Amino acid sequence: MSPPPIRRSNHMARILLFDAVPPAWFDALAQFLRAHQPEGLPLELAQRADADPAKDQELLxxxxxxxxxxxxxxxxVGEDALRGADELRLVQKLGSRAAGIDLAAARALGIPVSLIPAPAHVACAEHALLLILALAKKLIPAHQRVVRRPLREAGPAPRPASASAYAYNWAAIQGIALVAxxxxxxxxIGDIAIELARRARALGMTLLYCDKNPLPKDEERELGLARRELDDLLRQADFVSLHVALTPDTANLLNADRLALMKPTxxxxxTARGGLVDEAALANALRDARLAGAALDAWAVEPTPRDNPLLKLDGVIATPHIAAGTLSRNALFEAVLPNILAALRGEPVAGSLTPDLAPRPAVPIEPSQPKQEPPAPATPPAEQQPPKATEDRGQTTA
Incomplete structure (x- = not known):
């Protein structure tokens, strides 16, 4: 789909998509922007259709x-793209890394840059962290012990709790561990893994990663990450979290041999894709106590069959591929809208990567025009005037 024709206006703000998106996405975003445009400042959406530098510069x-x-x-997004973009108030990236944007050039040109994580990526990271904590804290076994215990069971006799009398761990749950x-x-190490790394670091965890494309050293230092080869990572990690795409090269990435490298604890x-793990090999490792547990949101077959051996094992937490949450498509647009409007108003933006730069001036808004009152009807001659009512009531017509 070709971008819409450029409409010139002294009072219009253009939002430019640096990379083309499918027509349905373009139309949905255009409609969303129209529904949220400020009074007096229509928002026009455009996108680059190809890599023609002359057309790019005209749009920019x-x-x-x-x-x-x-x-x-x-x-x-480099210096060549930014130079000549004299009207640009903001470069807004949706993601978890600034990679691909020339921050030095943006600063030199006085163009603010912001980074806002994609909501679905944050949701996936939160779900992975939820599973890590649930495994470490024995959440599912603890819940089942409370709600499914027999009416009569061995253990302390029930009694009212008080400041000095309580029955700690009365269900006798074993193996509850720290993640710190x-x-x-x-x-x-894509965006989801980076969002998880930030949250895991806040809990005091040590962070390792493996990827065929290493992060720059300054990013590793900033995030507290250390790179390892896959086999070394599997030997060292207490929790292994998968964040790669399913390709012919990654199918059954964690097979029996690699699972055997992991600690028994x-x-x-x-939370990535089913097919990354050899599920039969994983079931065997768990059954033989060669692994402490697993939490799966993605399955080799979805919905996973009820007779999947993994579902019969106590050390497994199963969720039905819900890590990204139930966010609407508009969640992406809603994430960046406040920054778009702030930049157009000449205000600071959230997630700024260039906090040293002052916001650029506000985009001029079409001054509101006072409503024109219809001219009063001519006064008829006195003898033709209708009799005056005792009370006048104004009426509004649709």
Missing amino acids: AGAHVLLVGLLGPHAA GKTIGLVG AFLIN
Whole structure:
């Protein structure tokens, strides 16, 4: 789909998608922007249709906000793209890393840049962290012991709790562990893994990762990440979390041989794609106590059959591929809308990567026009005037 024709207006703000998106996405975003445009400042959506530098410069010259990474990977936003974008108030990236944007060039040109994580990526990271904590804290066994215990059972006799009298761990749950001080190994280091790394670090975990494309050293230092080869990561990690795409190269990535490298006290978490794990080999490792547990949100067959051996094992937490949550498509747009409007008003934006830069001036807004009252009807001659009512009541017509 070709981008819509450029409409010139002294009072219009153009939002430019740096990378083309499918027509349905373009139409949905255009409709969303129209529904949320400020009074007096229509929002026009445009997108690059190809890599023609002349057309790119024409679009950039009239753009007020450049939106990058709406669907993930994007073309590099370098000095050549930013030079000549005199109207640009903001480069807004949707993602978890600033990679692909020339921050030095943006600063030199006085163009603010912001980074906002994709809501679905945050949701996936939260779900992975939920599974890590549930495994470590024996959440599912504890719940089942409380709600499914027999009416009469061995243990302390029930009594009212008080400040000095209580029955700690009256269900006798064993193996409840800390995550602080433990090591998490991230297999793949995309945006979801980075969001999980930030949260795991806040809990005091040590962070390892493996990826065929290493992060720059400064990013590793900033995130507290150390790179390892996959086999070394599996040997060292207390929690292994998968974050790679399913390809012919990654199918059954964690097979019997690789699962055998993991500690018997380690846990496996998969919120990425089914097919990354040899499920039969995983069931065998868990059954033989060669792994402590696993939490799976993605399955080799979905919905996974009820007779899947993994579902019969106490050390397994199963969820039905829900890590990304139940967010609407508009969640992406809602994430960046406040920054778009702030930039157009000449205000600071959230997630700024250039906090040293002052906001650019506000985009002029069409002054509101006073309502024109209809001219009063001519007064008829006195003898033709209707009799005056005792009370006048104004009426509004549709």
